[in-house]
Amino acid sequence: MNSNLVDFISEKNIVMDLHAETRDDAIHQLALILEKNGSISNSEDFYKDVLYRESLTTTGIGNNIAIPHGKSKSVINSTMLFAKNSKLLDWNSLDGSKVNVIFLMAVPIESKGDEHLKMLAKLSGKLMDDEFVKSIKEAKTTEDILKIIRD
Amino acid sequence: MAKKMVAVTACIAGIAHTYMAAENLKKFAKKEGYDIKVETQGAMGVENRLSSSEIQDADVVIFAVDTTVQDSDRFDGKKILKVGTSEVVKDGKAAIDEAAKLVN
Numbered sequence A: 001m002n003s004n005l006v007d008f009i010s011e012k013n014i015v016m017d018l019h020a021e022t023r024d025d026a027i028h029q030l031a032l033i034l035e036k037n038g039s040i041s042n043s044e045d046f047y048k049d050v051l052y053r054e055s056l057t058t059t060g061i062g063n064n065i066a067i068p069h070g071k072s073k074s075v076i077n078s079t080m081l082f083a084k085n086s087k088l089l090d091w092n093s094l095d096g097s098k099v100n101v102i103f104l105m106a107v108p109i110e111s112k113g114d115e116h117l118k119m120l121a122k123l124s125g126k127l128m129d130d131e132f133v134k135s136i137k138e139a140k141t142t143e144d145i146l147k148i149i150r151d
Numbered sequence B: 001m002a003k004k005m006v007a008v009t010a011c012i013a014g015i016a017h018t019y020m021a022a023e024n025l026k027k028f029a030k031k032e033g034y035d036i037k038v039e040t041q042g043a044m045g046v047e048n049r050l051s052s053s054e055i056q057d058a059d060v061v062i063f064a065v066d067t068t069v070q071d072s073d074r075f076d077g078k079k080i081l082k083v084g085t086s087e088v089v090k091d092g093k094a095a096i097d098e099a100a101k102l103v104n
Helices: A003-008 A023-037 A043-056 A115-126 A130-138 A142-150 B017-032 B052-057 B085-090 B092-103
Strands: A014-018 A060-062 A069-071 A079-089 A099-107 B004-010 B035-042 B045-047 B060-065 B080-083
Touching: A003 A115, A014 A023, A014 A142, A023 A043, A023 A079, A023 A099, A043 A069, A060 B085, A079 A115, A099 A115, A115 B017, A130 A142, B004 B017, B004 B052, B004 B085, B017 B035, B017 B060, B017 B085, B017 B092, B060 B085, B060 B092, B080 B085, B080 B092, B085 B092
Parallel strands: A014 A079, A069 A099, B004 B035, B004 B060, B060 B080
Antiparallel strands: A079 A099, B035 B045
């Protein structure tokens, strides 16, 4: 594993105990964490950009998973946050399922072709892999998630 | 001989759906016994660009896009199934089946 990947997905990108009441609440709470992590400069701007993307089509891809994401000028470094929410949230998902597994992706507007973007693309592709999804949903700890994503 | 498919995927942000749709097309094409090559037009630019001979040899083309296909004139005269990326993410098998129908 290269150092980029270790830097890209570490403990601080994983939230196993999110307690959001709604989709918007979840995105807002996670935006604040990204701001605290130093990945974005302004959580309110980022929040609005992610909701804008959500307004175009849902990012609830089914199977209780959502991948809210935004290209935003508030993003300093491309990154992602993984979160498990304590309750199932309405997300207008493609299959009608509610969501408790969230991958929030943050990308700067002018970003192209960097390592982190490649990681996000690869991770997105992996979400079509039934085995990968199963292990993500069964994971109980931050370490479990790190291991699955880094493999 | 297995039917040959080529596809282009592209979504608005180019971050996630482009790549999910690509993987799902590959997954179900393989399951259904088709050859497929997928070009992604996303935030990383065009990857796995389809050559003119690959397009020429394809029985059918799938555009899984929410935006315009770059250099779409490469596909002039081909049978094309056009769907949205979300549809392909939701049901990759349906997209492959629809495309296969265009060939028969």
